Amino acid sequence: MEMRTLKHWLSDTFTRFRLHRVIRRAFRHDLGRYIRFSTPPSGGSAEQQGARLAAIAHGLEKSLAMNPLRPGFGIGKARMLLRLLRGYEASCPDRLDQFEYQLSIGILFHYVEFQKKCGTALPKELETFTLPGPGHGGTTVRKCGELLEAARGDxxxxxxxxxxxxxxxxxxxxxxxxxxxxxxxxxxxxxxxxxxxxxxxxxxxxxxxxxxxxxxxxxxxxxxxxxxxxxxxxxxxxxxxxxxxxxxxxxxxxxxxxxxxxxxxxxxxxxxxxxxxxxxxxxxxxxxxxxxxxxxxxxxxxxHFKEENKVALSERRPVEEILFIR
Ligand SMILES: Cc1cc2nc3c(=O)[nH]c(=O)nc-3n(C[C@H](O)[C@H](O)[C@H](O)COP(=O)(O)O)c2cc1C
CATH class of the missing domain: 3.40.109.10 (NADH Oxidase)
Structure with a gap:
């Protein structure tokens, strides 16, 4: 290999090596943060428990919006939600105003009401579940015309x-x-x-x-x-x-x-x-x-905008380059 080519190769290899080391360090940093802050399988901070509640409650809420509804659906999930709600109440008694807690308890209430209306035999803990405060969550009906009209803003x-x-x-x-x-x-x-x-x-x-x-x-x-x-x-x-x-x-x-x-x-x-x-x-x-x-x-x-605003054109790629039809 020629001397100049060898020098160039060595410098390029060294630069890559240094760059890869920095990238690896940044990824390790992100990994550490994700492991530290994401919701653990059980327990955790009020926010982490709240996220767990919200995910399970939302599963029930969207099932309540399904058509047709199967009476008796989701009892296992509802019991799990109630157990987690009780766990949250015990570990975070001063955070009962938290959004996810309030939302989840409201959704569970709607779920229990629905099952009672259907005459479903519920486990005792769900049968006796009552809502301590004003409710959140549930379902609503939005008319097609209303949705289309609202989306037609420019x-x-x-x-x-x-x-x-x-x-x-x-x-x-x-x-x-x-x-x-x-x-x-x-x-x-x-x-x-x-x-x-x-x-x-x-x-x-x-x-x-x-x-x-x-x-x-x-x-x-x-x-x-x-x-x-x-x-x-x-x-x-x-x-x-x-x-x-x-x-x-x-x-x-x-x-x-x-x-x-x-x-x-x-x-x-x-x-x-x-x-x-x-x-x-x-x-x-x-x-x-x-x-x-x-x-x-x-x-x-x-x-705020000036009277006249000179801006970069920032042209966009043609649709054909970014839309793939399979
Ligand atoms: C994630 C992201 C980071 C950006 N960072 C910068 C920046 O640091 N400085 C800057 O002047 N513009 C920045 N922009 C603006 C882009 O240059 C701009 O959105 C792009 O060229 C398209 O132009 P437009 O926003 O005028 O349509 C950024 C845009 C995005 C989405």
Missing amino acids: FRKLAESRVSIRDFSSEPVSMEAIRDAVSLARRTPSSCNRQPGRVYAVIDPERIRKVCGLLPGFHAFGSSVDKLLLAAADTRVFSEAGERHQMWTEGGMFAMSLLYALNYLGIATCVLNWSVVPERDAEVRRILEIDEAHEILFFIALG
């Missing part, structure tokens, strides 16, 4: 006009608008309705300055940012090996809804990547006091 216009803005006017973004957008994003579907999406609104100028200094993709910005959102997902609601990527998939879906909701409300946005190594991730966690079980997906810069 999504085409919204999708085709959404564009990343990197230079904002000086008008501040209101917290009301942010709350409204988060509220709309809550409608994002999630597996077993476990709702992993979380949002941090960064409004303190000093924190915004510090975070912007750590963002790998902030250099193309023409103005400072009025407010930043951090899109996150709660690892605690997922369990087992099969769900190990769901913080990213479901968190991403939630964040996309949030982005559309912000655009719908007239707020200009730009997603800012958080493609960083664990050390930088830890730095931002410290600055923003992020819950340790939340994974950071990315940031969203917020502002």
Whole structure:
């Protein structure tokens, strides 16, 4: 081998080796976090137990919406849910206002009511189950015309006009608008309705300055940012090996809804990547006091449009390249 080629080969091999070592370390870091925070097979924190309750309760709730309903279905699942609810009450007596607990107990109530109406013979613990407070969950009937009409808002216009803005006017973004957008994003579907999406609104100028200094993709910005959102997902609601990527998939879906909701409300946005190594991730966690079980997906810069907004065209691939028909 020629000397220059050999030197090039050695340098390339060394660079690859170093890169692979960093990648392995980052994956090990993620693995450790998933093992630490995902829902264990039993017990766990209030959030982890809540996720288990929500997943089982949702199984009953969606069965209640099935047509036709088989009287007597799901008794085993309902008993398991009741056992877990009692376990939750015993281990987290000060967290009985938690959303998942309230929702699950409400769903169990609807389930028991349905079975009683059908005259199903229930085990004693279900037969005597009563609801301590106002109910949540259950089913509802939505008319076809109503659903079609509601979906006919101009999504085409919204999708085709959404564009990343990197230079904002000086008008501040209101917290009301942010709350409204988060509220709309809550409608994002999630597996077993476990709702992993979380949002941090960064409004303190000093924190915004510090975070912007750590963002790998902030250099193309023409103005400072009025407010930043951090899109996150709660690892605690997922369990087992099969769900190990769901913080990213479901968190991403939630964040996309949030982005559309912000655009719908007239707020200009730009997603800012958080493609960083664990050390930088830890730095931002410290600055923003992020819950340790939340994974950071990315940031969203917020502002208002200027009268004229020069933007990158960012052309899209043709449909034929991304749609595969089998
Ligand atoms: C996950 C993600 C990370 C991004 N990171 C950055 C970033 O760091 N800096 C930036 O200026 N734009 C960033 N963007 C914006 C993209 O460049 C932009 O969405 C893409 O070019 C398409 O353009 P459009 O949003 O105007 O349609 C990011 C977008 C996504 C979805």
